[in-house]
Amino acid sequence: xxxxxxxxxxxxxxxxxxxxxxxxxxxxxxxxxxxxxxxxxxxxxxxxxxxxxxxxxxxxxxxxxxxxxxxxxxxxxxxxxxxxxxxxxxxxxxxxxxxxxxxxxxxxxxxxxxxxxxxxxxxxx
Amino acid sequence: xxxxxxxxxxxxxxxxxxxxxxxxxxxxxxxxxxxxxxxxxxxxxxxxxxxxxxxxxxxxxxxxxxxxxxxxxxxxxxxxxxxxxxxxxxxxxxxxxxxxxxxxxxxxxxxxxxxxxxxxxxxxxxxxxxxxxxxxxxxxxxxxxxxxxxxxxxxxxxxxxxxxxxxxxxxxxxxxxxxxxxxxxxxxxxxxxxxxxxxxxxxxxxxxxxxxxxxxxxxxxxxxxxxxxxxxxxxxxxxxxxxxxxxxxxxxxxxxxxxxxxxxxxxxxxxxxxxxxxxxxxxxxx
Numbered sequence: 573x574x575x576x577x578x579x580x581x582x583x584x585x586x587x588x589x590x591x592x593x594x595x596x597x598x599x600x601x602x603x604x605x606x607x608x609x610x611x612x613x614x615x616x617x618x619x620x621x622x623x624x625x626x627x628x629x630x631x632x633x634x635x636x637x638x639x640x641x642x643x644x645x646x647x648x649x650x651x652x653x654x655x656x657x658x659x660x661x662x663x664x665x666x667x668x669x670x671x672x673x674x675x676x677x678x679x680x681x682x683x684x685x686x687x688x689x690x691x692x693x694x695x696x697x
Numbered sequence: 698x699x700x701x702x703x704x705x706x707x708x709x710x711x712x713x714x715x716x717x718x719x720x721x722x723x724x725x726x727x728x729x730x731x732x733x734x735x736x737x738x739x740x741x742x743x744x745x746x747x748x749x750x751x752x753x754x755x756x757x758x759x760x761x762x763x764x765x766x767x768x769x770x771x772x773x774x775x776x777x778x779x780x781x782x783x784x785x786x787x788x789x790x791x792x793x794x795x796x797x798x799x800x801x802x803x804x805x806x807x808x809x810x811x812x813x814x815x816x817x818x819x820x821x822x823x824x825x826x827x828x829x830x831x832x833x834x835x836x837x838x839x840x841x842x843x844x845x846x847x848x849x850x851x852x853x854x855x856x857x858x859x860x861x862x863x864x865x866x867x868x869x870x871x872x873x874x875x876x877x878x879x880x881x882x883x884x885x886x887x888x889x890x891x892x893x894x895x896x897x898x899x900x901x902x903x904x905x906x907x908x909x910x911x912x913x914x915x916x917x918x919x920x921x922x923x924x925x926x927x928x929x930x931x932x933x934x935x936x937x938x939x940x941x942x943x944x945x946x947x948x949x950x951x952x953x954x955x956x957x958x959x960x961x962x963x964x965x966x967x968x969x970x971x972x973x974x975x976x977x978x979x980x981x982x983x
Contacts, residue, residue, distance in 0.1 A: 579967070584916045612726070612876055616869040619892040622727070624912040 573601055577618055585620055589628035597637055608646040699725045701846045701879035707754035709745055716741055716903045726876045730894030731883040732974055738903045739883040743850050759845055772801055774846045775839035785824035789817055800842035808841035829860035840871055849882045853889050865893050887970040899977055906977045914973055919953025919965040927962050938980025949976040
């Protein structure tokens with residue numbers, strides 16, 4: 573599992589921890605039922621406070637990604653990945669509709685948007 | 698969560714210096730960093746906590762009153778003091794035989810393991826050790842009887858960054874081994890505490906000025922940088938303290954997200970623990 577923490581990022585550290593774990597779940601690197609590292613061991617490894625890791629774990633639990641059992645540890649819950657993907661696609665579609673709308677009003681062509689799209693994808697992915 | 702240390706309304710008066718009604722806790726499973734300037738009261742607090750000096754108020758260590766159960770408690774804690782004294786004419790091996798008599802739980806195997814792990818020579822006199830080696834030896838002595846609590850006064854001061862990091866790593870391992878353990882660590886090297894502590898307690902002129910989760914300080918606190926005109930618009934209850942410069946004002950705020958919602962000032966930096974300490978001690982308030 574990769575968890576990259578940047579101190580210069582505007583994103584809070586616990587968000588960065590959360591994203592790393594989520595990504596590992598989505599990519600099946602962490603599978604259903606698998607145990608996550610203890611809060612303290614992850615905190616030590618990342619050299620951050622255990623409260624930061626705890627916050628990340630707590631939020632992952634409320635979001636339904638993991639389950640914490642007192643005295644045993646935190647486990648990855650079964651994920652309906654298809655459903656999550658569907659939801660994400662929905663979100664993306666909404667953003668795209670907005671883009672299309674802006675383009676239409678400002679007389680920006682499809683080709684120009686696609687050109688932009690390529691640049692953005694290269695930078696982000 | 699249980700508390701490994703509870704300090705309630707603790708006071709101590711010296712001519713020219715006093716601890717004034719100190720209150721703070723070290724919860725089980727956590728590392729608490731005690732910061733402050735030289736002479737702010739860090740060592741006095743630790744000495745009161747260990748009943749090395751008399752004081753007023755209530756002090757509970759591992760759930761017991763330190764003044765009533767001192768001997769019992771001290772079997773279960775490990776301590777490194779700034780000026781703790783080791784005879785220069787001993788070797789690590791000889792120290793083992795001495796420490797065996799001090800602690801009921803002294804674990805010879807563990808001690809020899811640490812000596813090896815920290816790469817300390819077995820048969821060399823301590824006076825030939827570097828300051829980093831001496832500190833590692835003090836730590837080995839402090840943790841070889843399986844203490845439930847470590848109390849460390851300036852364990853990293855005067856050491857180079859490599860050794861300091863090695864020492865912090867020892868503390869991380871110690872607490873990971875058993876999550877009911879706890880550590881109180883005082884330091885004026887705040888960057889060390891930034892990467893190891895779960896809570897920060899700031900003491901200044903014998904008073905606790907701040908007691909917060911390290912996460913909150915690093916993630917929610919912010920340093921707003923703005924013009925004098927913008928500064929004058931900020932309400933007094935919305936900031937902690939400020940520093941006026943010739944070209945800019947720097948303002949410490951406790952919740953940068955809330956601040957952003959209220960004010961139209963865009964430059965807000967993430968503070969270090971050192972920044973926060975400076976603002977609390979040296980910053981002004983209108």
